[in-house]
Structure formats: structure tokens, C-alpha cells
Amino acid sequence: MSEPATTPADPRLAPSEKPQVAFWRDPEKRGYFFQALLFLVVAFLGYEAIANAVDNLTRQKMASGFGFLNQIAGFDINQTLISYSNTSTYGRAFFVGLFNTFLVAGLGIVLATLIGFSIGVARLSSNWLVAKLAAFYVEIVRNTPLLLQLLFWYFLLINMTPQPRDSVSLGLNTYLNNRGLFLPQPVLGNGFTAVLLTFVAGLIGAWLYRRRAHALQEATGQQSPVGLVSLGLIVGLPLAAFFAAGMPLSFNPPELGRFNIRGGVQVFPEFVALLTGLTIYTAAFIAENVRAGIQAVSKGQTEAAYALGMRPGPTLDLIIIPQAMRVIIPPLTNQYLNLTKNSTLAVAIGYPDLWQVFAGTVLNQTNQAIEVIAISMAVYLFLSITTSLAMNWYNSRKALVER
Amino acid sequence: MKTLMKSVALGVTVAALAAGAASAQTLAQVKARGTLQCGSNTGLAGFGQPDAQGNWTGLDVDFCRAVSAAIFNDPTKVKFVPLSAKDRFPALQSGEIDVLSRNTTWTMSRDAAFEFGPVVYYDGQGFLVRKKMKIGSAMELSGASICVQQGTTTELNIADYFRSKNMKYEIVAFAALDETSKAYDSGRCDAFSADASALYADRLRLANPDDHVVLPEIISKEPLGPMWRQGDSQWGDVIKWTHYAMLTAEELGINQANVDEQLKSTAPDVKRLLGTEGNFGEQIGLTKDWAYRIIKHVGNYGEVFEKNVGQNSRLKIARGVNGLWNKGGLQFAPPVR
Structure with a gap:
């Protein structure tokens, strides 16, 4: 560059030789211009929308802001994971709804995954009956609306279970009626924390052992009894601690009252119906993802594994599933997101999730439509993005590492 | 991301514009549109319920028909928008409906956000x-x-x-x-x-x-009545006086059957109500014969009550507190003068 070029170089290589054109004909500058223009238009629309909404709300004398979250809610919620009464605030009602959403979505994701994988594998079974039953399940569930299924499960549940006066005893102080399943409430005594600590210690120990066993197998090919040792550490150790601490756990049994059973832990039919509906619905889609994933793995992989003398079980576990996971995980993420969002259908069957409590009752009582909907949207957006990020991280670990 | 932002901005703009349209003059809008958008129940016998053919019946529904009759001289120029309890206020706020006549309780906090009309049904x-x-x-x-x-x-x-x-x-x-x-x-x-x-x-x-x-x-106490948006007192007058016209008609003994005959009446309060004297309807943006139209097409309050929820219905609810003020009830209309 220090030496000025004496001979004309290729014009494409020398930027100084670029043809001199007006700036509005320069594609690069034009690109920036249109980008900036679009940005300004979007910003203007956004500003106008917000300014207009604020202006209209002020004119209609509708208070705005988030101060209402500190006001007394005045209504009751039957299923709460945190303490709540009708003298709690709207903010607390929000958390009641949020935790109920977490509960049903979290359990739903775990159960739908388990059932979905089983059904997906079953659809590929060489057993004609098993494969056809799985296909039947998938086609029926996938092709009917979820709302209909939820109502079906709910009304099935409350119509099939007995009235409170005819409650069925399931033994161990557990009762079933159409108000729910009543379990004895565990009362934790002194020393139960120690038992929990040994359980956590057992989990960590099992994980460490598994790592060592894996390293050992990599190095020498020698296998270790991982399953047995883990069982001992995770179940055996806390159990021993439990007995050593003098069994610090008692139960508060439910008993029959005038209308219904009192005390104990109540599992509500609304919750069971919603969880069942979401799980069964989402599991059908997951089953199809799993089937697609397994079929995406070339048959040559199975044949190669058999040629090396592997049995069908380990072949599936060690050769097929790890490769299939790369295909399964991205659509699986979609299903998790769908399940979480579909949990808002709880309103139809009276389960107090976030949408029912907050965007339903709270919105109606405070008339703060914009604030309440904005908060609700932000929550579902946050849940979905968190799920996505977690699954993307998992996906990046499982993705094919190219060498 | 860009498309996402665009669609979000667009959505918010549409919502904001709809809210902007809402606070304008409702009566003029309804007249220009040619139909009244009436928020009604999704299905409550006696108050607002569609039958298999989609014909709506009920006390709240007939109230909207009366408003339509007063404006258009035609009780059928109503489009009923069925709303759940949860969706009714956002629908009114956004301007999707002109009036909410859907067994809604008049409370202080709701009154702070909207306007309430006269109580068409005292409930509990x-x-x-x-x-x-x-x-x-x-x-x-x-x-x-x-x-x-x-x-x-x-x-x-x-x-x-x-x-x-x-x-x-x-x-x-x-x-x-x-x-x-x-x-x-x-x-x-x-x-x-x-x-x-x-x-x-x-x-x-x-x-x-x-x-x-x-x-x-x-x-x-559940006083049920129609609701409309704040900042439109002319529209509020139309709503209020629709109900008052029906009450006054009952009080004066004017009903659907005898209203034509009553046009010849010489009683001053009948003449003022039916528009053969004075221009009371015009003062609220309607016509002189607004009350005549309501009674002719829909009936007086007592008729509508008995037909929908009273003795001529399956519900058989007694007039009770919903009787006229001079018959021991709470229904009272200010005078037309």
C-alpha cells in the first residue's frame, strides 16, 4: 500500500478505482438508507400506538400503571401452592396463578415426554398389535381439538367418581370422590432435614460414581454395576438415615365432614383433568417426533451394530436413540412450548392457572386490561424463551460434532 | 425479528386506533353504520339467549331492540355480540360494541371506568x-x-x-x-x-x-343495567331515556296494542311521551316519536318483563322490587318535560 500503483490494477481489487457513482445509486448506502427508513417507520408506529393508547386511556379516565398489584384482591382461589386468602393482594394472586401454571406445565412436560417416547417406539414395534394400538392412539388424539379433550376428561372425571358421601377408600387413609383425591398430609418431624440431606448427598455420590465408571470403561472397557450402586446411594442411604433418625414423619389423615372430606392433601379434579388432557394430547405429537427421529437413522446403523454382536436393547440405547435425538430435539422443543401455552385452556375447566386468575378475574375486577395482558404476555414469553434456551443448549450438546 | 416487531407495532396500532374511534360520538356512528352493536350474554334464559335459528330473546336483548327502534324505527337493526363475563369490558372499551346490555352489575369501580344506565333489573x-x-x-x-x-x-x-x-x-x-x-x-x-x-x-x-x-x-345487591363508554353523554341520554320511555309508558297504561289509539289522547303527559306535543326526542338527538317507536315495536317495560322473565315466561319471576314505584317497586322514571 505504501507504494503507489503505477499500472492500472483490476478494478475489482482496488477500492480507490471503484466507479464514482451518486450515493443514491450505491447499493451499500442505499441499503443503509432503507434499513434506517424501516427502523424509523417501525419506531414511529410503536411510539404512535403507545402515545395514542395512553391518550385514549387518560381521556376515558382509566387509571394506568401497576399500582393495582398492591390492592386487596377480595376473591378466593381453591388451589394454591403458596398461602393465599381473599385479603391477599392482586400481586399475590398473580403468583398463585403463576405457580399453578408452573406445576401443570412442568409435570405435563415430564409425563408427556415419557409417554410420547414410549408410544413413538411402540409405533415402530414389530409386534402388530402394539404398533396398531400406538397408531390408533396417535391418530385419535392428534386429530381432535384439545379443548374438547379437556372437557371430556374433566366431565368424565367428575361424573365417574363418587359423590363425597359415598367416597371410596383406597386404603392408607386415602379417599377418592368427585371433589378430588384426598391423601394423608405428611407432617415432617425433627431430623427430617438430615434425611433430605443424605438424599442429596446420595444423588451427588451416584453422579460421581457414574462419571468414574464411564471413564473406567473408556480406558479399560471394564463395566461397573452403575444401576445397583446408584439405587443403593439414592434410595438405600436416605432410607437408612430415615430409620436411624427414628422415622421423623407422621401423617395427618383426611376425615369426612358435613359436605366433604376435610384435612389431608387434596388433589383437585380440575388439575388432574388438565394434566391428563395436556399430557395425552402433547404425547401424541411427541410420539410422532420420536418415530420420525428413529426412522431418520439409517438402517445400516442397526445392521452394523448387529454385525458387531450388539443385542437389540443396547443397539437402541447406544446407537439409534443418540442419533435420533438430533432429529427429535428441535420439534420436541416446539411441543414443550405448545404444552405450556395450551395450559391457558384451564379457564374452561376451572383450574386456576395464570390465565384464569390473572388475565381472567384480576383483569375483570381492576379493568387494567393493557397492564394485565402485557404482564401475562411477558410471563408466557419468558417461559417460552427459557424453555427454548434450555432446549437449544441441550440440542447443542447432542448435535453432531463434526471433525 | 423485524417482521415480529412490525406485526407487534401493527397490532398495538390497530388496538390504539380502535380505542380512538371509541370515544367519538356513538350515536352518529351508529346512525352512519345503520346497525347497533349490542354486547349480550352468550346464553342466559330470560335475559339474552339465541334459539336454534339464531333469534335472540330476553330482557337485555329487548332493551337493545328498543334502542334500535328509537334510532331507526326498526327493532331488527341490532347486531348481537355474545360476550362472556370475562370479555365484556374489553369489548366495550375497544369500541367493538356500542352498548353492553348483558346482566351487568352496577358497581362503583365499574362506574369509574365506564358509564352505567338506569337499572333495568334489580337483582341479588x-x-x-x-x-x-x-x-x-x-x-x-x-x-x-x-x-x-x-x-x-x-x-x-x-x-x-x-x-x-x-x-x-x-x-x-x-x-x-x-x-x-x-x-x-x-x-x-x-x-x-x-x-x-x-x-x-x-x-x-x-x-x-x-x-x-x-x-x-x-x-x-345486584342492580343490572346497560353500560356505555365514558365521555359520551348524548349516547348516555339515548340509553337512559329508552328505558325511561318504557317505564313511563307502563305507568301511563300505554302498551304495544293501544299505542296507535293513544296518539289521539288529549292527556298532556301522554302527548309529550308520544311526541304529539313538544320535541323531547329531538333534544337528545332522536326524533319526536322516539317513544312511540319503542312502544310500537318492543312494548312497555311491564310487557317486556312479563314476556321474558315474568308470568308469560318459563322463569315465572314475580315483579317484586322490579315493579313500578307507585306499585311498591323500585322502577322510577323521571318526568318527560
Whole structure:
């Protein structure tokens, strides 16, 4: 560059030789211009929308802001994971709804995954009956609306279970009626924390052992009894601690009252119906993802594994599933997101999730439509993005590492 | 991302523009549009309910027909927009409907956000229970499960009632009335709570209506009336005087059958109401014969009441507090002069 070029170089290589054109004909500058223009238009629309909404709300004398979250809610919620009464605030009602959403979505994701994988594998079974039953399940569930299924499960549940006066005893102080399943409430005594600590210690120990066993197998090919040792550490150790601490756990049994059973832990039919509906619905889609994933793995992989003398079980576990996971995980993420969002259908069957409590009752009582909907949207957006990020991280670990 | 931002901005703009349209002059808009957008119940016998052919009947529905008759001289220029308890206020706020006539309780906080019209039906919250439970009073409901429709004052009244009586209960809230009543019918709840008028209507839809009884206690005041948006007093006059015209007609003994004859009446208050003297209708943006149109097409308050919820209906609700003021009730119209 220090030496000025004496001979004309290729014009494409020398930027100084670029043809001199007006700036509005320069594609690069034009690109920036249109980008900036679009940005300004979007910003203007956004500003106008917000300014207009604020202006209209002020004119209609509708208070705005988030101060209402500190006001007394005045209504009751039957299923709460945190303490709540009708003298709690709207903010607390929000958390009641949020935790109920977490509960049903979290359990739903775990159960739908388990059932979905089983059904997906079953659809590929060489057993004609098993494969056809799985296909039947998938086609029926996938092709009917979820709302209909939820109502079906709910009304099935409350119509099939007995009235409170005819409650069925399931033994161990557990009762079933159409108000729910009543379990004895565990009362934790002194020393139960120690038992929990040994359980956590057992989990960590099992994980460490598994790592060592894996390293050992990599190095020498020698296998270790991982399953047995883990069982001992995770179940055996806390159990021993439990007995050593003098069994610090008692139960508060439910008993029959005038209308219904009192005390104990109540599992509500609304919750069971919603969880069942979401799980069964989402599991059908997951089953199809799993089937697609397994079929995406070339048959040559199975044949190669058999040629090396592997049995069908380990072949599936060690050769097929790890490769299939790369295909399964991205659509699986979609299903998790769908399940979480579909949990808002709880309103139809009276389960107090976030949408029912907050965007339903709270919105109606405070008339703060914009604030309440904005908060609700932000929550579902946050849940979905968190799920996505977690699954993307998992996906990046499982993705094919190219060498 | 860009498309996402664009669509979000667009959505917000549309919402904001809709809210902008809302605060303009409703009467002029309705006249220009040629139809009245009336927010109604999704299905409550006696108040607002479509039949299999999509024909709406009910007290609230007839109120909208009366407004339409007053404006267009035609009670059919109404488009009914069925709304759940939860969706009704956003629909009114956004300008999707011109008036909400959907058994809505007039409360202070709602009045702060919207405008309320005259009370077309004085109601109160009650409880529906099974006869075989042998409950004589709401005081015996301690420990009961109660099904309600969410997004209503019902939830708040129950909470207050049980708190003040120091009784325990379990509330099960559903978004739609249908599911609420089905859940009660299936035995999920011991009691079903709503406005007493709604309970009478809903009892008829249960599998065996005779197995159920409405408890005598009324635990709240529920004045039901039409609602409209704030900042439009002319539209408010149209709404208010539609109801008052129907009341005044009943008071003066003018009904659908004799209204043409009454045009020849020489009584000054009849002449003022029917527009043969003065221009009262024109003062609120309507025509002189606005009240004549309402009575001719829809009827007076008593007729509409008896047809929809009273003795000529399946509900058989007595006039009671909804009688005229000079017959021991609360329905009172200011004078037309």
C-alpha cells in the first residue's frame, strides 16, 4: 500500500478505482438508507400506538400503571401452592396463578415426554398389535381439538367418581370422590432435614460414581454395576438415615365432614383433568417426533451394530436413540412450548392457572386490561424463551460434532 | 425479528386506533353504520339467549331492540355480540360494541371506568342447592364447594359473605356459564351461586330441575343495567331515556296494542311521551316519536318483563322490587318535560 500503483490494477481489487457513482445509486448506502427508513417507520408506529393508547386511556379516565398489584384482591382461589386468602393482594394472586401454571406445565412436560417416547417406539414395534394400538392412539388424539379433550376428561372425571358421601377408600387413609383425591398430609418431624440431606448427598455420590465408571470403561472397557450402586446411594442411604433418625414423619389423615372430606392433601379434579388432557394430547405429537427421529437413522446403523454382536436393547440405547435425538430435539422443543401455552385452556375447566386468575378475574375486577395482558404476555414469553434456551443448549450438546 | 416487531407495532396500532374511534360520538356512528352493536350474554334464559335459528330473546336483548327502534324505527337493526363475563369490558372499551346490555352489575369501580344506565333489573346474589342436602339457609353452607362463573361480582360477594360469617368454603370458577352449571349438575359443587334471576333460568337447564332449590337468602345487591363508554353523554341520554320511555309508558297504561289509539289522547303527559306535543326526542338527538317507536315495536317495560322473565315466561319471576314505584317497586322514571 505504501507504494503507489503505477499500472492500472483490476478494478475489482482496488477500492480507490471503484466507479464514482451518486450515493443514491450505491447499493451499500442505499441499503443503509432503507434499513434506517424501516427502523424509523417501525419506531414511529410503536411510539404512535403507545402515545395514542395512553391518550385514549387518560381521556376515558382509566387509571394506568401497576399500582393495582398492591390492592386487596377480595376473591378466593381453591388451589394454591403458596398461602393465599381473599385479603391477599392482586400481586399475590398473580403468583398463585403463576405457580399453578408452573406445576401443570412442568409435570405435563415430564409425563408427556415419557409417554410420547414410549408410544413413538411402540409405533415402530414389530409386534402388530402394539404398533396398531400406538397408531390408533396417535391418530385419535392428534386429530381432535384439545379443548374438547379437556372437557371430556374433566366431565368424565367428575361424573365417574363418587359423590363425597359415598367416597371410596383406597386404603392408607386415602379417599377418592368427585371433589378430588384426598391423601394423608405428611407432617415432617425433627431430623427430617438430615434425611433430605443424605438424599442429596446420595444423588451427588451416584453422579460421581457414574462419571468414574464411564471413564473406567473408556480406558479399560471394564463395566461397573452403575444401576445397583446408584439405587443403593439414592434410595438405600436416605432410607437408612430415615430409620436411624427414628422415622421423623407422621401423617395427618383426611376425615369426612358435613359436605366433604376435610384435612389431608387434596388433589383437585380440575388439575388432574388438565394434566391428563395436556399430557395425552402433547404425547401424541411427541410420539410422532420420536418415530420420525428413529426412522431418520439409517438402517445400516442397526445392521452394523448387529454385525458387531450388539443385542437389540443396547443397539437402541447406544446407537439409534443418540442419533435420533438430533432429529427429535428441535420439534420436541416446539411441543414443550405448545404444552405450556395450551395450559391457558384451564379457564374452561376451572383450574386456576395464570390465565384464569390473572388475565381472567384480576383483569375483570381492576379493568387494567393493557397492564394485565402485557404482564401475562411477558410471563408466557419468558417461559417460552427459557424453555427454548434450555432446549437449544441441550440440542447443542447432542448435535453432531463434526471433525 | 423485524417482521415480529412490525406485526407487534401493527397490532398495538390497530388496538390504539380502535380505542380512538371509541370515544367519538356513538350515536352518529351508529346512525352512519345503520346497525347497533349490542354486547349480550352468550346464553342466559330470560335475559339474552339465541334459539336454534339464531333469534335472540330476553330482557337485555329487548332493551337493545328498543334502542334500535328509537334510532331507526326498526327493532331488527341490532347486531348481537355474545360476550362472556370475562370479555365484556374489553369489548366495550375497544369500541367493538356500542352498548353492553348483558346482566351487568352496577358497581362503583365499574362506574369509574365506564358509564352505567338506569337499572333495568334489580337483582341479588343467591344460591342454588340440591333439595336432598336438606339445607334451609345459606348459613349452613360452611365447608361447601361452590361453583361460580369467573369475572363476576359473584366471586367477591361470596368471599365477603363467608369471611364475615367466619365460614370455610371452596370456590370453583369457570370461564363459561355452561361449564359452571354442568359441573354443578355433575355434583362437583354443593351449591351454584349467581344472581338469583340467573339461578332461576339455569335451574331449568339442569337434568332434573325439581331436585334443586334456590335458597331464600340474597347476599348482595345486584342492580343490572346497560353500560356505555365514558365521555359520551348524548349516547348516555339515548340509553337512559329508552328505558325511561318504557317505564313511563307502563305507568301511563300505554302498551304495544293501544299505542296507535293513544296518539289521539288529549292527556298532556301522554302527548309529550308520544311526541304529539313538544320535541323531547329531538333534544337528545332522536326524533319526536322516539317513544312511540319503542312502544310500537318492543312494548312497555311491564310487557317486556312479563314476556321474558315474568308470568308469560318459563322463569315465572314475580315483579317484586322490579315493579313500578307507585306499585311498591323500585322502577322510577323521571318526568318527560
